[in-house]
Amino acid sequence: MNSIIYLDHAATSWPKPPGVLQAMQISMEQSAANPGRGSHAMAVKASRVLFEARMQLAKLFHVRNPNDIVFTPHTTMALNMAIKGLLKEGDHVVATMIEHNSVRRPLEYLKRTLGITVDYVRVNDKGELNIRDVEIALKKPTALVVCNHSSNLLGSILPVEEIGRLAHSHGAIFLVDAAQSAGILDIDVERMNIDLLAFPGHKGLLGPQGTGGLYIAPHVDLEPMLHGGTGSQSEEKEQPTVRPDRYEAGTPNTVGIAGLRVGVDKVIELTPKWIYTHEWNLTQQLLIGLKDIPNINLLGPDKGMPRTGIVSFVVDQHDSSEIAFRLDREFGIAVRAGLHCTPLAHYAVHTEQSGAVRASVGVGTTEVEVESLIRAIKQLCK
CATH class of the missing domain: 3.90.1150.10 (Aspartate Aminotransferase, domain 1)
Incomplete structure (x- = not known):
């Protein structure tokens, strides 16, 4: 009680669901080696943990290739990877008035350092957005449209599919912050025109803290935020081009991801x-x-x-x-x-x-x- x-x-x-802690303990006891950094049995088990979690996330978000899902410590890292990895000097961005600081602060940083411009589309006093205002903001050539799927203050839900359609009609990449919707609202990245989806593992996906991820559509290439060891193409001085290694430098949180997989399993079971x-x-x-x-x-x-x-x-x-x-x-x-x-x-x-x-x-x-x-x-x- x-x-x-x-x-x-x-x-x-x-x-968390009881199986989350159990899966983390089993991972720590039986597969706590470094995934992708060895061919011995325990390293292979660790790699399997990541593979199975990626598969379940792909199933939940209707992603065709699980390798397009990159693990991160949290949504904030995923959003920073997407925003800073995509935008170039002078780019224009359309966002909304209900964005979390994990979107606003990277954008404001790039305004100062790269001279990007940002239009924050207004919402009404219920947190609802008029799609016409997004269309007006897109009059300029726009590199990125980013929006919160659901406000973490108001609980309002934005018309993501429609916003994504508008973004694509103007040649913009569409990034969705699913911090309050992953595991709670149905998300189909293709049907909803989502190019980049940032999500936490520890909220609606019922996993432990220190887990999250970023879906990157096949046609989108981000400049990696981290550079370092991946266990692949070690002879190259540049980051690998293969996914997900390109975006997952360093040792991953295998134990946490083992718990996340069980949380995602529960979400899929409940729907x-x-x-x-x-x-x-x-x-x-x-x-x-x-x-x-x-x-x-x-x-x-x-x-x-x-x-x-x-x-x-x-x-x-x-x-x-x-x-x-x-x-x-x-x-x-x-x-x-x-x-x-x-x-x-x-x-x-x-x-x-x-x-x-x-x-x-x-x-x-x-x-x-x-x-x-x-x-x-x-x-x-x-």
Whole structure:
């Protein structure tokens, strides 16, 4: 029995499926050699761990060639690899107002160092985007369109397939930040016109921290961010051209990836459709329970509308950090408060001064836990 009501799944999922820890322990005990760096039995076992995880991720995201999936320590690394590996001096980029700092900061760095230009397409106060605004931003020759699949503050879901179609019609590469959608929303990289997909292993994919990845479409060639040993083409002074070695210099997190594979297996077993419906129903329960509490301002899409498992809110005359602190200390409920590394989204919904309290549900969250949060907030707001 958990001693805490954990409602911070947008930051990292917890607890993990039981098999995740078991797979990591078996990997550490039986296949902890360096994959791709030897032909002995344990190194081959380690390589098999990576291969099987790549295969399952390819199945989940409808990727034809598993070698187009590159492992990274987290989504932030994947986004940096995509953005810095693609953009050249003077390039134009279209992004949105709900981007995480893992997108915004690399873009702002390249504005300063390479002179790229960026248009951040506005969203309304529900976090919803007008596709016409994307089309207007694409009037310039554009190298990259990047967007959050779902806002980590508002839970709103962007029309990725349509944005990707627009990007391709203007000759731009399309990068999707799936930090809040991988494992929760169905993702088909070809149908959705996705050229680059950055995803975490430790959130909706139910794996351990320190895991993530980047899908790179076959026609996209990124300049590698890391240069070094890959176990292949060692006689060459340049990075290998073969994937995934080209983008995976250094020893990988084999133990973590063993756990990730089990998390992905669980997602495939449950299906993203089931997971999304489960989390959507819980968010509706939470929205209904909070809407009549005095002085609460709910953020994101209205009740009944599509959204991921995130409900953020502001309580008038109360600091969001104080609410989160008291929920933890007085009620044993874990949520997050502040700006959530997405200041542009806060500007879009006018909460840049107050920040917000964010509750986020997961696969294992129950109606009883959501009701406990509602009761606790009612008490705090008396």
